[in-house]
Amino acid sequence: MAVNLGYREYFKSDAMPLMWCSGCGNGIILRAITESLSDLQLPPHQVVVSTGIGCWGKADDYMKTHAFHGSHGRALAFGTGIKLGNPDLHVIALMGDGDALAIGGNHFIHAARRNMDVTAIISNNFNYGMTGGQYSPTTPLSSKTTTSPMGVAEPGFDVCALSEICGANYVARTTAYHVTQMKKFITAALQKKGFSVVEVINTCPTHFGKRNIPGDTASMMKHLKDTTVSKTRYDKLNDEEKHNYMVTGELVNRQRPDFLNVYKGYKPGDPEAAGGEGQK
Amino acid sequence: MSRPEGIQLMEGNHACAWGAIDAGARIFAGYPITPSSEIAEVCARELPAYGGIYIQMEDEIGSIAAVIGASLSGKKSFTATSGPGFSLMQENLGVGIYQEVPCVIVNIQRVGPATGLATKPAQADIMQARWGTHGDHSIIALAPATVEEMYYLTIRAFNLSERFRIPVILLGDQVIGQLYENIKLPDPESLEIVERKKPVVTPEEFYPYQPDENGVPPMAAYGDRHIVHASSTCHDLTGFSNFKAQTNRALLTRLKDKIYNYTDEITDVEHFGPDDAEVTLISFGASSRVCKYVVGEAEKEGIRVNLLRLISIWPFPDQVVQEALGKTGAVVVAEMNQGQLTGEVNRVNVTNTPVHLASGIDGELISPDIIMTGIREAVK
Amino acid sequence: MNKTKNEVRIIIDEAICKRCGFCIEFCNARVFEADKDGLPLVKNLDDCTNCRLCELRCPDFAVQVEAVDNE
Numbered sequence: 001m002a003v004n005l006g007y008r009e010y011f012k013s014d015a016m017p018l019m020w021c022s023g024c025g026n027g028i029i030l031r032a033i034t035e036s037l038s039d040l041q042l043p044p045h046q047v048v049v050s051t052g053i054g055c056w057g058k059a060d061d062y063m064k065t066h067a068f069h070g071s072h073g074r075a076l077a078f079g080t081g082i083k084l085g086n087p088d089l090h091v092i093a094l095m096g097d098g099d100a101l102a103i104g105g106n107h108f109i110h111a112a113r114r115n116m117d118v119t120a121i122i123s124n125n126f127n128y129g130m131t132g133g134q135y136s137p138t139t140p141l142s143s144k145t146t147t148s149p150m151g152v153a154e155p156g157f158d159v160c161a162l163s164e165i166c167g168a169n170y171v172a173r174t175t176a177y178h179v180t181q182m183k184k185f186i187t188a189a190l191q192k193k194g195f196s197v198v199e200v201i202n203t204c205p206t207h208f209g210k211r212n213i214p215g216d217t218a219s220m221m222k223h224l225k226d227t228t229v230s231k232t233r234y235d236k237l238n239d240e241e242k243h244n245y246m247v248t249g250e251l252v253n254r255q256r257p258d259f260l261n262v263y264k265g266y267k268p269g270d271p272e273a274a275g276g277e278g279q280k
Numbered sequence: 281m282s283r284p285e286g287i288q289l290m291e292g293n294h295a296c297a298w299g300a301i302d303a304g305a306r307i308f309a310g311y312p313i314t315p316s317s318e319i320a321e322v323c324a325r326e327l328p329a330y331g332g333i334y335i336q337m338e339d340e341i342g343s344i345a346a347v348i349g350a351s352l353s354g355k356k357s358f359t360a361t362s363g364p365g366f367s368l369m370q371e372n373l374g375v376g377i378y379q380e381v382p383c384v385i386v387n388i389q390r391v392g393p394a395t396g397l398a399t400k401p402a403q404a405d406i407m408q409a410r411w412g413t414h415g416d417h418s419i420i421a422l423a424p425a426t427v428e429e430m431y432y433l434t435i436r437a438f439n440l441s442e443r444f445r446i447p448v449i450l451l452g453d454q455v456i457g458q459l460y461e462n463i464k465l466p467d468p469e470s471l472e473i474v475e476r477k478k479p480v481v482t483p484e485e486f487y488p489y490q491p492d493e494n495g496v497p498p499m500a501a502y503g504d505r506h507i508v509h510a511s512s513t514c515h516d517l518t519g520f521s522n523f524k525a526q527t528n529r530a531l532l533t534r535l536k537d538k539i540y541n542y543t544d545e546i547t548d549v550e551h552f553g554p555d556d557a558e559v560t561l562i563s564f565g566a567s568s569r570v571c572k573y574v575v576g577e578a579e580k581e582g583i584r585v586n587l588l589r590l591i592s593i594w595p596f597p598d599q600v601v602q603e604a605l606g607k608t609g610a611v612v613v614a615e616m617n618q619g620q621l622t623g624e625v626n627r628v629n630v631t632n633t634p635v636h637l638a639s640g641i642d643g644e645l646i647s648p649d650i651i652m653t654g655i656r657e658a659v660k
Numbered sequence: 661m662n663k664t665k666n667e668v669r670i671i672i673d674e675a676i677c678k679r680c681g682f683c684i685e686f687c688n689a690r691v692f693e694a695d696k697d698g699l700p701l702v703k704n705l706d707d708c709t710n711c712r713l714c715e716l717r718c719p720d721f722a723v724q725v726e727a728v729d730n731e
Binding site: 045067081 | 309333346349506
């Protein structure tokens with residue numbers, strides 16, 4: 001290899017300081033993504049980040065790869081087109097929890113079902129940070145937010161379970177605290193053919209954290225460490241204990257054929273002929 | 281199936297799909313909706329043989345998003361829908377306009393609002409096409425009136441979108457979309473096909489939103505070494521977010537000027553009937569076919585009537601319409617809505633020529649009687 | 661090249677550091693201490709194991725851990 005591409009070949013360092021609040025983990029996820037791209041030595045012109053709207057949706061402004069910044073909730077739909085237009089590209093959709101699972105929920109479940117070869121990296125901070133801390137589709141039941149002052153009356157999505165049942169090929173959960181694990185999962189997801197999801201449980205010291213987690217920004221980050229366990233450990237907990245923890249780790253890793261693989265397997269002009277791995 | 285040879289009896293929607301394929305479209309992303317679905321069906325059947333892809337998205341929001349994404353990856357892309365689906369596309373249509381993404385949106389209009397007289401014809405999306413997405417913006421819309429025009433205007437729609445880097449709307453209607461007429465598809469080699477201008481500078485010197493002398497930035501594709509940052513947020517020529525007042529002003533001004541400065545080039549009209557007339561009909565699409573019949577009927581009653589048919593609707597051909605208003609005794613606008621085009625005609629009516637509306641909102645092709653009634657009123 | 665402990669340099673970009681305290685709180689070797697504003701100060705460089713977790717866990721790209729080239 002001629003040139004070693006360090007993370008700064010992907011990270012637009014002249015755009016610093018980053019726009020996120022003190023103690024928000026978005027910058028940590030951004031660092032992990034750029035480190036993963038560097039580990040894989042992917043040329044920046046073969047990578048497209050597709051972002052939605054929200055705090056995490058601003059991440060494209062710090063990337064030196066190709067980038068698409070579109071409308072709220074649609075990063076995966078735009079990313080689907082980007083991939084269809086040039087299947088050689090690595091397409092990474094960066095979405096927050098509201099972006100991916102409320103307004104963008106339909107695109108999310110169908111991208112997973114279709115098994116589009118796109119990587120979704122979801123920064124889940126359990127609320128809409130940019131608009132002032134309203135509850136989102138992942139906010140845990142009874143949590144306080146600016147639109148649930150007495151406690152939210154809806155249970156939150158399990159993003160990874162949803163991804164699995166919809167058909168994603170690779171699903172992993174980590175936290176903004178677990179930086180080494182995060183990079184490992186993102187690297188694996190980027191290499192995976194088919195739809196891959198990395199959910200990163202994140203802090204929001206300004207809004208969700210302030211209302212639901214005691215202590216300073218470091219305490220909120222420590223909270224991520226203290227309330228997550230590996231799948232092996234989780235499975236050994238009793239039901240009551242399980243209630244207090246979230247599972248981290250690689251939760252799905254399978255080899256369903258992706259959309260383009262199946263589609264290209266069909267013979268043009270011959271609707272009768274079966275083809276592609278999807279037919280087996 | 282393969283490309284139809286010789287003279288064929290063909291549906292308007294089929295002709296549209298073949299126009300797109302011959303214009304070089306290789307990605308169709310859509311969602312089924314009557315009366316446009318035949319366009320999707322032809323694309324699903326035919327695109328793979330051209331190395332293209334048909335994808336059926338989860339809704340029209342996703343459809344136009346995929347179209348925009350695929351175009352940014354360098355493929356000519358399009359979608360087809362009807363009123364309700366067109367409404368769902370509006371936010372992302374704005375994204376396409378703002379990011380300057382060439383693509384084509386076919387809207388085979390039907391009666392609304394809401395589900396309305398589902399699948400019956402209307403021409404009531406004139407203003408949705410113009411102002412459906414929020415914010416100041418320009419748009420190009422073309423209105424075919426024959427099956428042959430469904431083919432050729434689809435090609436023109438792609439050509440204009442590539443030339444001006446803007447989504448172009450083909451504003452058809454149920455009558456034209458599902459009409460069968462004879463057509464002979466031309467040799468594709470004989471067609472004039474416009475491709476987007478690529479950057480001539482090196483990747484290091486490249487700014488994705490540096491406009492050329494026409495105000496249109498040369499376009500690199502995702503995957504090129506020229507890095508593209510396409511943003512729905514206010515951006516400078518780098519494509520990155522920039523919230524300065526002068527950046528916003530410059531961008532909005534350029535997006536307007538790059539179209540409005542070329543209105544003459546985009547404008548396409550047909551003059552039908554005698555030069556000098558007591559009454560001029562102004563119409564487009566399916567309604568204009570009835571107008572042509574009515575020109576003859578009026579003559580039988582001793583009224584000299586001609587027709588100005590708008591083939592391009594947006595940008596509105598102010599000057600051509602103004603000239604027509606100045607040369608006639610009265611104008612009757614024949615349209616299948618409650619006066620959307622009439623409002624535009626009145627806007628440019630500096631000669632205070634009497635303008636009447638012949639409005640067909642019966643969920644069927646506008647009747648000659650409605651237009652004749654308008655003409656009789658006009659000459660009263 | 662195998663670095664020993666003291667062949668490491670830690671640079672804090674004071675201008676972009678947002679004083680979240682992550683590097684101070686989560687360093688197992690307790691290399692950092694906060695000044696009165698919360699700015700991390702490198703107090704125990706000799707204890708640094710060059711694990712670089714402070715750098716990876718800094719949300720603002722404000723920490724750089726560099727191996728010092730003595731040659």
